[in-house]
Amino acid sequence: MTVVQTVTGPIDHTALGVTLCHEHLALMSPALPHQYPWLYDRAAIVEHVSAELVQAREAGVGTIVDVSPPDLGRDVRLYEQMSRRSGVAIIACTGIWMDIPRWFSSASTNEIADVFIREIEVGIADTEIRAGVIKVANSRAVGIGEVQERVLRAAGRAATHTGVPVTTHTSPYDVGLEQMRIFDDEGVPPHLTAIGHALTGDVDYLGRVLESGRYVSIDQFKPGRGGEDEALAAIATLCAEGYSSRIPLSHDHVPEWDWRPHPPHEGVSTYCYVPTEIRSRLIALGVSSEAIDDMLIAAPASFLSGGRL
Numbered sequence: 512m513t514v515v516q517t518v519t520g521p522i523d524h525t526a527l528g529v530t531l532c533h534e535h536l537a538l539m540s541p542a543l544p545h546q547y548p549w550l551y552d553r554a555a556i557v558e559h560v561s562a563e564l565v566q567a568r569e570a571g572v573g574t575i576v577d578v579s580p581p582d583l584g585r586d587v588r589l590y591e592q593m594s595r596r597s598g599v600a601i602i603a604c605t606g607i608w609m610d611i612p613r614w615f616s617s618a619s620t621n622e623i624a625d626v627f628i629r630e631i632e633v634g635i636a637d638t639e640i641r642a643g644v645i646k647v648a649n650s651r652a653v654g655i656g657e658v659q660e661r662v663l664r665a666a667g668r669a670a671t672h673t674g675v676p677v678t679t680h681t682s683p684y685d686v687g688l689e690q691m692r693i694f695d696d697e698g699v700p701p702h703l704t705a706i707g708h709a710l711t712g713d714v715d716y717l718g719r720v721l722e723s724g725r726y727v728s729i730d731q732f733k734p735g736r737g738g739e740d741e742a743l744a745a746i747a748t749l750c751a752e753g754y755s756s757r758i759p760l761s762h763d764h765v766p767e768w769d770w771r772p773h774p775p776h777e778g779v780s781t782y783c784y785v786p787t788e789i790r791s792r793l794i795a796l797g798v799s800s801e802a803i804d805d806m807l808i809a810a811p812a813s814f815l816s817g818g819r820l
């Protein structure tokens with residue numbers, strides 16, 4: 512039995528069900544909910560996100576992995592309420608995104624790793640809610656400078672130490688190759704890493720990630736987004752090559768955020784898009800339902816179990 516940590520406690524990997532490995536629940540400017548609490552209607556946020564999660568559950572989703580680290584306003588107490596209200600299991604992350612707080616600039620790699628390890632082994636903030644995944648983020652625009660590299664190495668060390676895997680934000684796609692080089696340099700077992708934001712038709716790139724023994728997270732499916740046909744064709748090719756159990760699919764959906772106006776909360780939640788629309792389109796491309804279940808159930812379960820399945 513392999514146990515995975517959710518915001519309501521540990522569950523067996525077989526209970527995860529259809530799992531979306533790269534999503535967000537509510538993005539908030541770090542620190543502001545504590546400094547300007549009157550700006551945040553926490554009850555309304557819980558109500559709206561829970562309603563979207565209920566739609567996801569009705570579309571067959573069992574688990575959502577929230578990959579919002581502290582600098583995206585992570586709030587595990589809200590996530591716990593959302594999970595209890597919706598019946599969807601939620602996995603919270605440790606790690607850091609691209610708005611790296613100043614503390615990190617003078618912290619050593621091991622000091623950063625110790626923070627990630629504490630959130631995995633003890634709890635996040637003053638809760639007993641433990642992180643079930645490590646999130647790191649890099650982009651070509653920001654670059655992988657000294658601090659970013661320390662964060663990547665710390666994430667790798669925390670993953671190796673705890674067996675909890677790392678998932679990455681990349682932009683553009685080939686930033687993933689640089690992340691892989693740094694994880695390799697740290698000796699991180701490949702099965703403890705997923706290179707993310709890989710919605711691309713570039714089969715060579717996707718193949719390079721998969722051949723290295725990693726997971727490739729194809730996680731920006733959204734209704735109306737371009738480039739989907741090419742990505743779906745690439746997924747069909749990779750499934751035919753037997754890689755379906757290492758390709759988790761997801762949306763990178765953000766139902767609530769405090770710095771962008773969002774449309775009224777109506778219609779079908781984007782959380783439902785992969786398990787319904789994308790599933791049908793993959794079947795139309797000749798991908799077997801077994802391979803689709805691999806991507807939606809087996810790949811996330813084995814990834815979140817640290818590749819131990």
Ligand SMILES: [Zn+2]
Nearest residue numbers: 533534578763
């Ligand atoms: Zn994301």
